[in-house]
Amino acid sequence: MELKRVVVTGLGALTPIGNNISEYWEGLKHGKSGAAPITYFDTSLFKTKFACEIKNFNANDYFDRKEVRRLDRFAQYALVASDEAILDSGVDLNVVDKYRVGVIWGAGIGGLETFQNEVIDFAKGDGTPRFNPFFIPKMIADIAPGNISIKHGFMGPNYATVSACASSANAMIDALNYIRLGYSDIMVTGGSEAAVTQAGMGGFNSMHALSTRNDDPEKASRPFDANRDGFVLGEGGGALILEEYEHAKARGAKIYAEVIGGGMSSDAYHMTAPHPEGIGVIAVMKNCLENSGLKPEDVDTINTHGTSTPLGDVAELKAIKKVFGEHAKNININSTKSMTGHLLGAAGAVEAIASILAMQNSLVPPTINHDTADENIDSELNLTLNKPQEREIKVAMSNTFGFGGHNACVAFKKLDE
Numbered sequence: 250m251e252l253k254r255v256v257v258t259g260l261g262a263l264t265p266i267g268n269n270i271s272e273y274w275e276g277l278k279h280g281k282s283g284a285a286p287i288t289y290f291d292t293s294l295f296k297t298k299f300a301c302e303i304k305n306f307n308a309n310d311y312f313d314r315k316e317v318r319r320l321d322r323f324a325q326y327a328l329v330a331s332d333e334a335i336l337d338s339g340v341d342l343n344v345v346d347k348y349r350v351g352v353i354w355g356a357g358i359g360g361l362e363t364f365q366n367e368v369i370d371f372a373k374g375d376g377t378p379r380f381n382p383f384f385i386p387k388m389i390a391d392i393a394p395g396n397i398s399i400k401h402g403f404m405g406p407n408y409a410t411v412s413a414c415a416s417s418a419n420a421m422i423d424a425l426n427y428i429r430l431g432y433s434d435i436m437v438t439g440g441s442e443a444a445v446t447q448a449g450m451g452g453f454n455s456m457h458a459l460s461t462r463n464d465d466p467e468k469a470s471r472p473f474d475a476n477r478d479g480f481v482l483g484e485g486g487g488a489l490i491l492e493e494y495e496h497a498k499a500r501g502a503k504i505y506a507e508v509i510g511g512g513m514s515s516d517a518y519h520m521t522a523p524h525p526e527g528i529g530v531i532a533v534m535k536n537c538l539e540n541s542g543l544k545p546e547d548v549d550t551i552n553t554h555g556t557s558t559p560l561g562d563v564a565e566l567k568a569i570k571k572v573f574g575e576h577a578k579n580i581n582i583n584s585t586k587s588m589t590g591h592l593l594g595a596a597g598a599v600e601a602i603a604s605i606l607a608m609q610n611s612l613v614p615p616t617i618n619h620d621t622a623d624e625n626i627d628s629e630l631n632l633t634l635n636k637p638q639e640r641e642i643k644v645a646m647s648n649t650f651g652f653g654g655h656n657a658c659v660a661f662k663k664l665d666e
Contacts, residue, residue, distance in 0.1 A: 250430075250431075252429040252430070253428055253429050253430070253431055253493050253494065253495075254493070254494035254495075254507060255425050255428045255429055255491050255492070255493060255494065255507065255508045256491070256492055256493075256494050256497050256504045256505070256506065256507050256508065256664065257489050257490065257491060257492075257504065257505040257506050257507075257508060257605060257661070258337075258338045258339075258340070258490045258491075258492045258497050258502040258503065258504055258505065259334040259335060259336075259337040259338025259339075259340070259488075259489065259490030260333075260334055260337055260487075260488070260489060260490075260505065260602050260605065260606075261329075261330040261331055261332065261333030261334030261335075261336075261337060261439075261486075261487070261488035261489075262330055262333070262485070262486070262487050262488070262599060262602055263303060263306070263326050263329050263330045263333075263441075263485045263486045263487075264276070264283065264303070264483075264485040264487070264589050264592075264599055265283025265284075265301035265302060265303060265304065265483050265484065265485060265588075265589050265590060266281045266282075266283040266301075266588050266589055268303065268304070268305065268306060269333055270333065270337065270602070270606075273602070273603075273606075274606050274610070276588060277585060277588060277603055277606065277607075277614040277637075278610070278612055278614055278637050280588065280614070280615045280617045280635065280636070280637070281588055282466075282467040282468070282470070282587075282588055282617065282618070283301035283302075283304075283483065283588060283589050283590055284299055284300065284301050284466040284467050284469055284470060284481050284590060285299060285300075285301075285302065285466055285467070286298055286299050286466060287299055287300050287302065287445065287450070288302060289302065289445060289446070290446070290447055292450070295447075295450055295451065295454065296454045296459070296461050297450060297453075297454055297459045297460065297461050297463065297482075298463045298466075299463060299466035299469065299481070300445045300450070300481060300482045300483065300484070300590065301445075301470075301481055301482065301483035301484065301589055301590030301592075302445055302484060303326070303484055303485055308320075308322075308325050311325065311328070311329055312325065312328075318383065319383050319386070319387060320387065320396070321359070321360035321362060321363045321387045321388065321392075321443065322362060322443035322484070323356055323358075323359060323360055323361075323393065323441045323442055323443040323486075324360070324387070324392055324393045324396055324441070325443075326441040326442075326443060326484070326485055326486035326595075327354060327356075327393035327394075327396070327397060327439075327440075327441040327486050327488075328393075328396055328397060328400065329486065330439060330441065330485075330486035330487055330488040331352075331397045331437050331439065331486075331488040332400075333488065334437065334439070334488035334489060334490050335401065335437065335488075335490065337490070338435075338490040338492070338502065339500075339502055339503070340435065340490070340492075340500070340502070341500075342401060342402070345434070345435065346434065347401075347402050347403050347404050347405070348404045348405060349405055349432075349433050349434040349435065350401075350403040350404070350405050350433065350434065350435045350436070350437070351398075351403060351405030351406035351407055351424070351427060351433050351435075351436050351437070352394040352397045352398045352403055352405075352406075352407045352436070352437045352438070353394065353406065353407070353408060353409075353410060353420045353421075353423045353424045353427070353436060353437075353438050354391075354393045354394035354397065354408075354409050354410070354417070354420055354437075354438065354439060354440060354441070355409065355410045355411070355412075355415075355416030355417030355418070355419060355420035355421075355438075355439070355440030355594050355595070355597065355598065356390040356393060356409055356411065356416055356417075356440055356441060356442060356594040356595075357411060357412070357413045357414055357416045357442060357444075357593040357594030357651065358390075358442060358444050358449070358593060358594065359388060359389060359390035359392075359393075359409075359411075360387050360388035360389065360390075360392070360443075361443065361444050361446055361448055361449055362443060362446045362448075363384065363387040363388045364384075364388050364448075365446050365447060365448040367380055367381060367384045367388075390409040390411055391408060391409035393409065393441055394407050394408060394409055394437075395407065397437055403437065405427075405432075405433045405435075405436070406427055406432070406433060406436075410423060411594070412651045412653070412655040412657070413593070413594070413651025413652040413653055413655055414554075414591070414593050414594060414596050414597075414649060414650060414651040414652065414655075415597060415649045415650055415651035415655040415656065415657040416440050416593075416594035416595075416597065416651065417438075417439055417440025417487065417594055417595055417596065417597035417598035417599075417601075417649070418511075418596075418597025418598070418601070418647070418649035418657035418658070418659055419513065419597070419655070419657050420438050420439065420440055420597075420598070421438050421439070421489065421491070421508070421511065421597065421598065421601060421659055422511035422513065422657060422659060423438075424436035424437075424438035424491050425491060425508050425510075425511055425659075426511075428491055428492070428493050433493075434492065434493050434496045435490060435491070435492045435493075435496070436490075436491045436492075437488060437489075437490060438488070438489055438491055438598070439486065439487045439488035439489055439595070439598035440486065440487060440592075440594045440595040440596075440597060440598045440599075441485065441486030441487075441594070441595050442483075442484055442485070442486070442592050442593040442594045442595040443484045444482060444484065444593055445482055445483075445484045449482060450482065453482060456521065457479070458479055458480060458521075458558070459479045459480060459481070459482060460477075460478050460479040460480065460481055460557065461478065461479070462478060466481075467618075468618045469481050469557075469618075470557050470586055470587045470588070470590055470591075470617075470618060471557055471587065471617075471618035471619060471620070472553070472555035472556065472557045472562055472584035472586060472587050472616055472618075472619075472632075473555065473562050473566070473584070473616060473619060473623060473626055473632050473634075474557075474618065474619045474620055474621055474623065475621040475622060475623040475624070476620070476621055477557045477558065477559060477562065478557075478559075479557065479558055480556040480557050480558055480586065480590070480591040481557070481586075481590035481591060482590055482591060482593075483586075483589050483590030483591050483592040483593075483596075484592060484595075485589070485592055485595055485599065486595050486598070486599075487592075487595055487598030487599035487600075487601070487602050488598065489598060489601065489602065489605075491508060494507070504664050505605050505608075505609060506605045506608055506609075506645075506661040506662060506663060506664060507661065507662045507663075507664050507665070508659065508660075508661055509541040509542065509543070509644075509660050509661065509662045510537055510538075510539075510540035510541025510542070510543070510659075510660045511537055511540060511541075511657065511658065511659045511660065512532075512533045512534065512535070512536030512537030512538070512539070512540055512656075512657070512658040513533060513536065513655075513656065513657050513658075514529045514530075514532035514533040514536055514656045515529055515654045515655060515656065516528070516529035516530075516654030516656065517529070517654055518654055519654070520652060520653065521652050522560055523560055523561050523564040523565070523650065523654075524564065524654075525560065525563075525564055526564070526567060526568075527564040527565060527567045527568030527571070528568075529650075529654055529656045530564065530565055530568035530648070530650065530656055531568045531571050531572055532656070533648070533650075533656035533657065533658045534568065534569070534572045534646070534648070534658050535572055536658070537646060537658035537659070537660050538572075538660075540660075541660040541662075543644060543660060545572060545573045545574065545576050546573075546576045546579075547643070547644050548573065548576075548580055548644050548645075548646055548660075549580065549581065549640065549641075549642045549643055549644050549645060550580060550581040550582075550583070550604065550607060550608075550613055550640070550642050550644075550645045550646070551569065551580055551581075551582050551583075551645070551646045551647070551648060552583055552584070552585060552600045552601075552603055552604045552607075552645070552646070552647045552648065553565050553566075553569075553582055553583065553584050553648050554584075554586075554596075554648045554649055554650045555583075555584025555586055555587070555616070556584075556586055556591050557584075557586065557587070561650070562584075562623075562626070563623070563625045563626060565648065565650075566582070566626055566627065566630060569582065569630070570627060570630070577627075577630060578629050578630060578631065579631075580630075580631065581613040581631055581633050581638060581640055581642075582616075582630055582631060582632050582633065583613055583614060583615065583616045583632065583633040584616045584632075585599075585600055585603045585614055585616075586600075587615070587616050587617040587618050587619075588614070588617055596649055597647065597649035597657060597659070600647050600649065601647045601659055601661070603647075604645040604646070604647045604661055605645070605661055607642055607645060608642040608643075608645050608661065608663055611639060611640060611641050611642060612637050612638070612639055612640070613633050613637060613638045613639075613640055613642070614633070614637055615633050615634065615635055615636050615637050615638075616632050616633050616634055616635070617635055618635075619632070619634040619635055642663065643662060643663045644660065644661070644662050644663075645660070645661045645662075646658055646659070646660050646661075647659050647660075647661075
């Protein structure tokens with residue numbers, strides 16, 4: 250069967266460097282850091298005292314009091330980002346066939362704050378199992394797509410993907426395939442995360458995964474720099490409206506880009522560490538190229554996973570060199586996590602949006618905070634260091650990898666009518 254073409258017709262974002270798409274792009278192109286001291290709780294006893302929180306977000310501006318009590322922050326972020334994307338798409342919800350509109354959403358952890366607070370409250374009690382009746386429905390990862398569909402009446406496929414930091418990239422690939430195969434006309438997809446909590450910070454600190462650059466938080470996320478010391482935890486959400494091309498064209502929708510393919514693979518190596526030679530990453534990019542009908546030399550930019558960890562950054566760049574050969578030197582490689590921090594399950598969506606906006610604006614956002622070259626990284630690679638670079642982008646790829654060895658890669662193309 251002939252696969253349907255799939256395009257992006259709506260975008261929404263709630264990030265540490267901007268609370269909507271316009272603000273997010275401004276932050277990206279100006280190399281804004283979202284890292285700052287944590288405001289949500291007392292960090293005096295924590296190894297890491299900073300994160301990339303959402304700034305100036307008040308749930309009461311978006312939800313009534315009952316809704317605020319029933320929604321974990323990760324679900325609030327999902328609803329805010331998806332509402333922006335749906336509005337941006339211009340789709341008429343009174344006309345569209347809602348049986349052919351679905352929601353596939355990614356979250357690596359889900360309602361961690363809700364779980365943490367309920368368990369703390371229980372432990373403080375006398376052992377009587379008193380729990381909030383919303384404990385479970387606030388916590389579970391699939392409540393985010395559930396709430397999006399309930400709000401808008403979308404009755405197509407609806408579920409959550411959970412693959413740690415690859416979650417929303419896997420969600421996008423699933424959404425792409427539902428439309429490609431003709432099962433849906435429109436899919437709301439993306440991801441959200443809200444793990445800046447005592448449990449989140451404490452857990453990642455115990456793994457020695459987080460940067461501890463407490464004296465200079467804004468410069469702590471420094472992918473590819475020789476002095477990187479771990480990632481900076483971020484939070485937020487990103488949403489994309491994927492739509493069958495003829496369906497979008499028939500209603501006169503604006504089209505940001507075509508989604509031309511996705512790849513998946515597994516490292517099958519270690520719970521948390523990447524394979525040092527990046528064999529799973531090599532496989533996922535090759536799979537994405539094949540699935541997209543691309544040759545290596547077609548690719549203009551790659552938004553890397555690039556978390557700012559000593560092992561991961563080197564392994565990913567080795568893999569890029571292996572897959573793209575000499576052409577790797579012609580690719581603008583960047584890591585927008587240098588600005589947003591690591592949004593865990595939301596990273597794939599937020600970074601895919603960055604790739605699409607870069608294509609729209611012919612401008613590759615920078616990898617900020619780079620001061621010292623790493624001798625383990627090929628100096629001929631263009632890592633788009635510290636300043637944005639103008640470039641016409643016809644094809645962009647976005648890499649996302651998760652604990653457990655989950656790898657996902659999504660490819661976008663400037664629309665070719």
